[in-house]
Amino acid sequence: MELDLIRGIWDYHWWGNRTLFDQAAALGEAAAKKDMGAHWSFPSLKGMLAHIYGADRIWLARWKGESPTKLHGDADFSSLADLRTAWDALEAEQRAFVGSLGTATLARTLDYKSTDGKPFAQPLWQLLQHVVNHATHHRSEVAAMLTMAKGSPPSTDMVLFYRQPKR
Amino acid sequence: MSVALLGQLYDYHHWANRRLFEISANLGEAATSRTMGAPWSFPTLKGMFAHLYGADALWLARWKGSSPARLHDDGDFPTMADLRAKWDLLEAEQRAFVDGLAEADLTRQFSYRSAQGTEFRLPLGPIVQHVVNHGTHHRSELAAMLTLINGSPPDTGIASYCLTVAKG
Numbered sequence: 602m603e604l605d606l607i608r609g610i611w612d613y614h615w616w617g618n619r620t621l622f623d624q625a626a627a628l629g630e631a632a633a634k635k636d637m638g639a640h641w642s643f644p645s646l647k648g649m650l651a652h653i654y655g656a657d658r659i660w661l662a663r664w665k666g667e668s669p670t671k672l673h674g675d676a677d678f679s680s681l682a683d684l685r686t687a688w689d690a691l692e693a694e695q696r697a698f699v700g701s702l703g704t705a706t707l708a709r710t711l712d713y714k715s716t717d718g719k720p721f722a723q724p725l726w727q728l729l730q731h732v733v734n735h736a737t738h739h740r741s742e743v744a745a746m747l748t749m750a751k752g753s754p755p756s757t758d759m760v761l762f763y764r765q766p767k768r
Numbered sequence: 769m770s771v772a773l774l775g776q777l778y779d780y781h782h783w784a785n786r787r788l789f790e791i792s793a794n795l796g797e798a799a800t801s802r803t804m805g806a807p808w809s810f811p812t813l814k815g816m817f818a819h820l821y822g823a824d825a826l827w828l829a830r831w832k833g834s835s836p837a838r839l840h841d842d843g844d845f846p847t848m849a850d851l852r853a854k855w856d857l858l859e860a861e862q863r864a865f866v867d868g869l870a871e872a873d874l875t876r877q878f879s880y881r882s883a884q885g886t887e888f889r890l891p892l893g894p895i896v897q898h899v900v901n902h903g904t905h906h907r908s909e910l911a912a913m914l915t916l917i918n919g920s921p922p923d924t925g926i927a928s929y930c931l932t933v934a935k936g
Contacts, residue, residue, distance in 0.1 A: 602874050602893060603770040609894050610901070708769065723930055726773060731926035734904050738925070741908035748807040758905070759898040763890055766894040 716755035
């Protein structure tokens with residue numbers, strides 16, 4: 602069951618990301634680069650989405666035994682279209698990783714170093730939950746920014762995802 | 769392990785809620801009732817917390833077999849202190865429910881009617897996760913509102929929680 606729970610939240614994660622990405626992309630590249638204020642974690646829609654990509658990417662690398670020192674962000678992508686291409690490839694790699702997990706792998710302690718070289722050790726399942734939760738935090742900011750730009754986007758509440766007909 | 773996974777997810781949920789609640793409560797009742805603008809799901813800190821309480825209470829009731837027609841909200845709580853007292857009780861009840869789950873409960877389907885009367889049938893385990901995810905969405909808004917009022921609050925990520933509180 603724990604594998605189903607983890608796979609379920611990851612399916613939700615990819616759906617939530619795409620739902621909001623598409624909304625941001627529909628506004629156009631200029632709107633996605635607009636500075637929306639200082640109280641956000643990242644000031645533009647593109648910057649926020651690039652951060653979700655960057656965090657997802659660094660964690661996937663850590664799960665595969667690497668400890669990258671660079672966190673990708675806004676400056677690595679000239680446009681949302683550019684980010685989309687990179688993200689599609691990352692998502693495919695994530696799907697392969699999550700699909701290959703077994704119960705024993707979930708409980709495995711993962712050793713990794715933060716970008717500034719500090720060592721950490723945590724069970725993999727905590728980190729698999731963390732990445733989805735991290736993105737929900739920033740998806741909430743994306744939703745509020747979209748609300749400012751053109752009105753409230755469709756909800757990405759997890760219950761709506763589970764209420765959909767079987768995927 | 770599934771039950772332990774959800775148990776720790778709720779430890780995180782309660783920790784993060786309390787972390788932001790305490791910072792907000794310290795700002796005083798007037799600040800938490802101040803309207804913060806239009807892009808938020810709920811316009812005040814108190815309203816946002818009251819919604820978190822309301823959603824948690826509603827889902828807990830549904831898991832226990834009832835379908836309340838009403839979602840508690842800002843209007844039910846005159847002050848943050850009043851909300852805190854009720855939330856402490858709810859948190860204990862939620863904790864007992866999650867701790868009482870057995871592996872077989874997680875795949876069990878439960879039925880409920882939404883406040884509008886629509887009937888739904890969903891698996892319990894994923895919806896127990898949903899409530900925490902729902903909380904994170906609104907905690908993000910609380911964090912941004914607190915940033916506007918008095919600067920960025922401390923992080924409420926799961927990785928931080930696991931490293932600083934649960935110690936792995």
